[in-house]
Amino acid sequence: MKFEKRAPQLRLKLEGWRSRVVFALVALAFGGLAARAFFLQGLNTGFLQAKGEARYGRVIDLPASRGPVKDRNGQALAISTPVESICATPDELDEVEDAQLRALARALAISPEEIRQKIARKDRQFVYLKRQISPEQAAKVIGLGIPGVFQQREFRRYYPAGEVMAHVVGFTGIEDNGQEGIELAADERLAGARGSRKVIKDRKGRIVEDVESLRAPRDGQEVVLAIDQRLQFLAHRELKSAVEANRARGGSLVILDARTGEVLALVNQPDYNPNNRAHVTGRQTRNRSVTDLFEPGSTMKPFTVAAALESGVVKPDTMIPTGAGSMAIGGWTISDSHPNGTISVAQVIQKSSNIGAAKIQLQMPAERMGTLYRELGFGIPPQTGFPGEARGQLRPWDKWRPIEQATMSYGHGISVSLLQIARAYTIFTNEGQLLPLALVKRDAQPIGKRLVSPETAAQVTRMMEMAVMPGGTAPRAQVPGYRVAGKTGTAYKPENGGYNERKYVSSFVGFGPVTRPRFIVAVMLDEPGGPKHLGGDVGAPVFSTVMGAALRMMAVAPDAPGTLNVQAPREGSEG
Amino acid sequence: MARLNLLLLAIVIVCALAVITSQHRARRLFSELEGAQATATKLNEEWTQLQLEQGTWATNKRVESVALRRLGMRSPDPATTVVITLEKQ
Numbered sequence: 001m002k003f004e005k006r007a008p009q010l011r012l013k014l015e016g017w018r019s020r021v022v023f024a025l026v027a028l029a030f031g032g033l034a035a036r037a038f039f040l041q042g043l044n045t046g047f048l049q050a051k052g053e054a055r056y057g058r059v060i061d062l063p064a065s066r067g068p069v070k071d072r073n074g075q076a077l078a079i080s081t082p083v084e085s086i087c088a089t090p091d092e093l094d095e096v097e098d099a100q101l102r103a104l105a106r107a108l109a110i111s112p113e114e115i116r117q118k119i120a121r122k123d124r125q126f127v128y129l130k131r132q133i134s135p136e137q138a139a140k141v142i143g144l145g146i147p148g149v150f151q152q153r154e155f156r157r158y159y160p161a162g163e164v165m166a167h168v169v170g171f172t173g174i175e176d177n178g179q180e181g182i183e184l185a186a187d188e189r190l191a192g193a194r195g196s197r198k199v200i201k202d203r204k205g206r207i208v209e210d211v212e213s214l215r216a217p218r219d220g221q222e223v224v225l226a227i228d229q230r231l232q233f234l235a236h237r238e239l240k241s242a243v244e245a246n247r248a249r250g251g252s253l254v255i256l257d258a259r260t261g262e263v264l265a266l267v268n269q270p271d272y273n274p275n276n277r278a279h280v281t282g283r284q285t286r287n288r289s290v291t292d293l294f295e296p297g298s299t300m301k302p303f304t305v306a307a308a309l310e311s312g313v314v315k316p317d318t319m320i321p322t323g324a325g326s327m328a329i330g331g332w333t334i335s336d337s338h339p340n341g342t343i344s345v346a347q348v349i350q351k352s353s354n355i356g357a358a359k360i361q362l363q364m365p366a367e368r369m370g371t372l373y374r375e376l377g378f379g380i381p382p383q384t385g386f387p388g389e390a391r392g393q394l395r396p397w398d399k400w401r402p403i404e405q406a407t408m409s410y411g412h413g414i415s416v417s418l419l420q421i422a423r424a425y426t427i428f429t430n431e432g433q434l435l436p437l438a439l440v441k442r443d444a445q446p447i448g449k450r451l452v453s454p455e456t457a458a459q460v461t462r463m464m465e466m467a468v469m470p471g472g473t474a475p476r477a478q479v480p481g482y483r484v485a486g487k488t489g490t491a492y493k494p495e496n497g498g499y500n501e502r503k504y505v506s507s508f509v510g511f512g513p514v515t516r517p518r519f520i521v522a523v524m525l526d527e528p529g530g531p532k533h534l535g536g537d538v539g540a541p542v543f544s545t546v547m548g549a550a551l552r553m554m555a556v557a558p559d560a561p562g563t564l565n566v567q568a569p570r571e572g573s574e575g
Numbered sequence: 576m577a578r579l580n581l582l583l584l585a586i587v588i589v590c591a592l593a594v595i596t597s598q599h600r601a602r603r604l605f606s607e608l609e610g611a612q613a614t615a616t617k618l619n620e621e622w623t624q625l626q627l628e629q630g631t632w633a634t635n636k637r638v639e640s641v642a643l644r645r646l647g648m649r650s651p652d653p654a655t656t657v658v659i660t661l662e663k664q
Contacts, residue, residue: 081624158630161630233634
């Protein structure tokens with residue numbers, strides 16, 4: 001029988017349950033494996049994949065650079081450049097031989113003792129040996145191959161124009177965030193966004209594959225200012241020498257484009273170097289022309305006269321009796337610097353008569369003047385975007401007392417910033433229209449707001465032209481070859497609720513050339529300490545130099561006949 | 576049947592080799608890309624540094640001092656200036 005041929009072991013007769021037990025055990029083991037596989041593959045897969053990737057995948061930080069700030073001609077005013085910081089692990093560096101340490105010190109241009117001091121603190125994992133050095137120098141240092149020394153990428157912001165642009169551009173902090181000026185105002189636009197990406201690295205740390213870009217880095221955008229660096233430099237140089245010559249506590253100068261309202265130059269004294277701010281104080285960083293208020297004084301008189309001409313209460317040749325130079329209003333006395341007798345409205349501007357301005361003002365309802373001042377932007381921030389813009393003090397006209405209304409006519413009892421008053425003068429350069437200011441370059445002509453008629457603007461301009469001629473308050477404001485117009489201002493500084501009659505703010509605001517205005521220049525000197533303090537002696541010469549140089553620099557055709565050698569074009573000119 | 580199996584085996588081997596080469600090429604191209612990106616970053620850095628250098632050399636302050644001191648230049652005063660008016664076309 002076939003059965004009998006089997007091996008003798010198989011002839012064994014076993015119990016049937018034994019095979020069933022084995023089968024059940026094996027089935028149970030398989031069931032366990034299947035359950036485990038399901039648990040790992042189905043339920044826990046995300047966690048496990050993440051863990052696996054973490055073994056070889058790395059997230060790399062991608063630095064983004066901050067956008068540059070440029071002037072209207074594309075000159076760089078603030079630019080970020082990569083630098084390296086040299087760091088060290090004290091524990092490792094401590095075991096280095098003396099010769100190597102000396103080589104390191106030489107490469108870093110510091111003394112070996114300084115390095116020893118820095119690595120003496122064993123509790124630190126990490127010290128900076130030297131921050132922000134050039135990549136070339138860093139490469140040399142790293143090239144020494146000293147253990148425990150490594151580099152770290154950082155960005156440093158440089159300001160090529162230095163103190164000339166300091167107040168406009170401002171500066172950034174250690175974290176590359178804007179702290180002052182445009183750097184703060186346009187921080188969002190300038191700041192880049194760091195990115196990151198995921199890669200696979202091999203054992204030696206080389207990137208072998210790009211897994212995904214988590215966030216692309218975005219470099220900051222550039223900001224093009226309305227400022228013209230050449231004009232800014234000119235303004236800075238002249239203001240600085242004027243502040244020194246007059247021993248003033250400070251000063252500001254603003255140049256506006258008379259046709260577009262763009263801020264072409266804006267400088268203040270004292271200033272600071274934004275590249276080296278170790279000993280900089282708040283007094284130096286303050287952007288005075290924007291944040292500081294002063295009582296403007298007589299530079300406000302043109303607005304009083306414009307309002308009066310506009311409402312028809314006077315004409316340019318209306319005679320105003322100013323008497324012996326003093327006048328009482330409600331228990332107060334206002335006075336002129338010298339008696340003028342009976343003078344025309346035009347002469348009130350030319351001679352800068354306080355009494356004349358007050359008398360013209362008092363012929364109008366307070367509402368007329370109050371509304372014009374408000375419309376000119378006094379008491380309202382000028383909205384240039386500069387941080388810390390001052391709004392100025394202008395009390396509502398319905399609360400004015402008669403004395404206030406009178407002093408307001410010659411710029412006392414109201415406070416403004418230099419930028420505000422420079423802007424208000426755009427009504428004289430734009431046929432009565434007030435222009436909005438712009439700090440960032442403008443592409444199109446802005447739409448002005450008409451506050452006075454073109455005729456009124458022209459009449460007041462003629463009066464201001466008389467003020468800079470012989471017989472006016474500021475003959476020193478004249479510019480050879482060009483017709484200019486402007487108004488002086490000399491105001492006592494308010495102190496303890498009254499006025500300190502030994503402290504002055506001297507100013508001059510003017511524009512030129514009169515035939516087709518290009519620039520408005522406003523100068524203000526705080527507490528000139530020299531023998532002269534009048535706006536006509538202190539502010540006007542600065543105006544004259546700056547305006548003259550600016551007009552020549554921009555090749556503006558002279559409009560004053562007979563003062564320059566004018567040569568007719570030659571026939572068949574050959575360039 | 577055996578011939579079909581052999582054919583399929585050959586196809587599988589060819590495919591496997593193709594995968595290896597393409598992976599290798601992808602790695603090589605990737606490292607080239609990395610290198611090119613590093614060069615781009617480096618050039619960009621150099622560009623900002625050159626811009627900065629140009630900005631520093633070209634500051635009006637320096638230009639003025641070179642013009643005045645080294646070159647002995649001065650700005651013309653109105654008496655020595657001749658204004659030429661061009662005919663409008």
